[in-house]
Amino acid sequence: MALKYETNQYVIPRGRVFFNLQRADGTFAGEYPFGNCPGVSLTIDTEKADHYSSETGLAQKDAAVVVRIDRTGSLTCDNFSPQNFARWLSGTAARVTQAATPVADEEITVSPGYFYQLGATPSKPLGVRNVTGVVVNNEAGTTPYAAGEDYEVDLPTGRIQILAGGAIAENTKVKVNYTPVAGSYDAVKSGGSSELTGSLRIVSDNAIGGNRDVFCPLVTLTPSGDLPLIAEGNSTDFAQMEFGLEVLKSANAEAIYVDGRPVPGV
Structure with missing residues (x-):
């Protein structure tokens, strides 16, 4: 009889990533999807x-004993x-509601050739849009x-430009009236937390190879690397964090659990 060898199990890994944030009191918020993750790797x-x-x-x-193990990755x-x-900013995300409340006599000191943001305050430095x-x-x-001679307005961004050659002189105080459009938008700001602690789950959906789900009960995530805010490239150069x-x-x-999927009747 011919020798029988085990079939190789090749894998092209794919899957969905979920992170369960651990709150300050030790409880967990629930698994939230990261969305598309082109790469998740472990290094031991x-x-x-x-x-x-x-x-x-x-x-x-005559002896070699493993005394320490570090499990890291990206x-x-x-x-x-x-x-x-x-x-990634170690901050917070919130849904902000903008009310259609008219603003009267917002004072700004302006000069020809410069741009100014409406509604900018210390508590709301990005100002208002739309x-x-x-x-x-x-x-x-x-x-x-x-308008059009002394200044221009970009309504979607809430910005005004003081035109050179107009009636507005250098370092002139002006008062602006406007009305924000009612609506809501997402707002993100950085914070003081240097890392996130929680659990990590990968639900496998491999291109080839048996699916094995991975669960790490306790991990820390630390933002790293560069984030392009403006980049020159083509349609394949998608920004990544x-x-x-x-x-x-x-x-x-334990630190890591890896489970396959039950097969009916096997």
């Missing part, structure tokens, strides 16, 4: 303690959802300047 480094025999003239290694994501952007009815008046608020990954051993679980 070990340290051994070597022992050498002193029973003969030539000291020979996670690369190109799904720029507000939640993921907030994760506005209507913009009128730029003199400092007293009684005489309007001429990268996280450093460290897998920890929790008190009541």
